[in-house]
Amino acid sequence: MSKQPNSSRENLLDTAEHLFTSRGYTAVTLKDIAKALGIKQASLYYHFPLGKEDLYVETILRHLEHRRTMLKKLMAEAKPDLESCLRQVVIWLIKQPPLNGARMILSDLPQLSPEKAAQIESAIYHCGFAPIEDLFAKYRHDLQDSLQEEPGFIGGTFLSSIESLYAVKRYGFKSDEELVAQLITLVLQGALKR
Amino acid sequence: MSKQPNSSRENLLDTAEHLFTSRGYTAVTLKDIAKALGIKQASLYYHFPLGKEDLYVETILRHLEHRRTMLKKLMAEAKPDLESCLRQVVIWLIKQPPLNGARMILSDLPQLSPEKAAQIESAIYHCGFAPIEDLFAKYRHDLQDSLQEEPGFIGGTFLSSIESLYAVKRYGFKSDEELVAQLITLVLQGALKR
């Protein structure tokens, strides 16, 4: 049996992931991460000799790849209709740390080297956005005529509307399942009386 | 005639507003702001002797109050129906620097003193959120039954879905007006064929 796979390094990435995704690149210091791990700041360089930027890039890419895997898996396992797939996706997303792609692109990526920034931006698209876009493309015949050729538009709107659930969760009193059901009904059926 | 009202200070706030709202509190340094103004970093302390936090708070509060004033004005001047009000609101919002309240709450406010953070969080609600919530409350009889007592939910979803337009604008080829119309139709009518 191979030795157990770098659980220490994975643990480090888990902690960094939580901090970086919720507070962003510049707002999180290496000392914050070390403190959360119960070690000293300099010790991080044993696992990531290339420093903060490299740690951030690896953390975010791992996070995004995991997201893509999970989204694809959830959609494959759900009942094969649009609403069921969306429900599974949102129930999972709402339990994750909020990704906030807009924040990353506007606030975090400009602090990185252009190459790394481009790499992450591409992964945001491929792992965060494309799976949802593909889902709406697959079920485009269920959509209104004006949306049939716009899976990116409806996908983007849907994803960003999920962000509001994090805020509602803080103030509201409903269960996750209720919120998810309400959001999906809203997006699919519309707000207006019919 | 009173002397012309501190145009220099207002100019400073305009520049700070642009930087702080797009990149966030920690990612923007005083040097960045000074550079954008063509002055030296230390010179900022003439206008804001209390330093960066105070400058940030004043910038954001001014931004939010302006937002509230404009939202109220746009809704008062629009044709008195839900769709017209929403259209005016979104056409204006999409031309503003993206507010990204979620980023502010998660990433920026924790860096401030608790009092200042609470003050800004309250202003985000009162100036960014409440006007839209009030609009949906006013026209609740146009909404589906399940949404009639949930103006905050539909308001939050609507606001966060606007965020996706900033991304779509970057990649897409449509005019602002087309995007706005498409978004409003989607939220009001829903995605599904009927």
Place this chain on the structure above:
DNA sequence: ATTATCTATAGATCTATAGATAATGC
């Protein structure tokens, strides 16, 4: 011997302060 930490510290950057200087208004 290897792995994972530590202490100590250099160098860079950031906020903030002190005091000088130039331009403007009475």
Place this chain on the structure above:
DNA sequence: ATTATCTATAGATCTATAGATAATGC
């Protein structure tokens, strides 16, 4: 005299490096 800038710099914080130390595995 007031207003708005400047230079110079202190003090804090952050990233990163160097070398020591402790624990583990053969």
